[in-house]
Amino acid sequence: MSTDPSSDLRLDQAGASDEQLQRVHAILLREKPEPTEGLSPLPLMLLGLMSALILFSAIYLGRYSGGFDPMVYDERILPGMLEGGAAPAVQDPKMLGKRVFANCIACHQPTGLGLPGAYPPLAGSEWAIGPDERIIRILLDGLSGPITVKNTQFNNSMPAFGTQLRDEQLANVLTYVRSEWGNSAPAVTADRVKQIRAAVTGRTGPWSPEELLKIP
Numbered sequence: 001m002s003t004d005p006s007s008d009l010r011l012d013q014a015g016a017s018d019e020q021l022q023r024v025h026a027i028l029l030r031e032k033p034e035p036t037e038g039l040s041p042l043p044l045m046l047l048g049l050m051s052a053l054i055l056f057s058a059i060y061l062g063r064y065s066g067g068f069d070p071m072v073y074d075e076r077i078l079p080g081m082l083e084g085g086a087a088p089a090v091q092d093p094k095m096l097g098k099r100v101f102a103n104c105i106a107c108h109q110p111t112g113l114g115l116p117g118a119y120p121p122l123a124g125s126e127w128a129i130g131p132d133e134r135i136i137r138i139l140l141d142g143l144s145g146p147i148t149v150k151n152t153q154f155n156n157s158m159p160a161f162g163t164q165l166r167d168e169q170l171a172n173v174l175t176y177v178r179s180e181w182g183n184s185a186p187a188v189t190a191d192r193v194k195q196i197r198a199a200v201t202g203r204t205g206p207w208s209p210e211e212l213l214k215i216p
């Protein structure tokens, strides 16, 4: 190490002399792992695993993708319809609504019981079987704020479905909700949803339960 004050300051601060540096490097050089011949087995195993995964995924997609046909996600399509079979003239709205309910089960659960403390129940809910305009608005624009369902308080948010679901789908899912799990309330028609949708155009952001309770 140079003791000359005019020498490179950075080296002085690092506090390392040439001998020290050389000693450290010597240790590092000495302690290198032994070079081995051939490929190490781990990358080979990984490669095999990845290949198997890709093969599996390809077969899975080929088998279950439905040919990437957008119609497979249409709840109105019945088995056989795409092969040219005639569609039934009238489909049961409740049956179609049950399929649309796939959008709701993550929170309200297939049982309609919701999750205590987080998601309110639809089974036996006074909201579900109450005035249809309230629940149509909930589906169109979402819901947020303190709400009492079956004498239990919830304060959470529900996303809007107005842009992703058609009037008919919203009507059917509400018809399902209003007649499943022992619920018994009149069906909701697509025309009714259309009417409410028109009445609330321009609305942005979720409704609050308080606002909705004012609707008779």
Ligand code: HEC
Residues within 6 Å of the ligand: 100, 101, 103, 104, 105, 106, 107, 108, 118, 119, 120, 121, 122, 125, 126, 127, 128, 135, 138, 139, 143, 144, 145, 146, 147, 149, 154, 155, 156, 157, 158, 159, 161, 173, 174, 177, 209
């Ligand atoms: C991401 C979770 C989530 C999804 C998905 C969801 N909801 Fe909700 N829902 C909620 C929450 C949370 C509330 C209560 C909001 C609050 O606290 O103000 C609620 C409230 C409701 C209510 C009024 C209160 C009650 O329990 O009766 C109805 C009716 C309802 N949802 C129906 C539906 C339907 C139908 C769908 C599917 C199209 C759906 N929800 C999808 C979370 C969700």
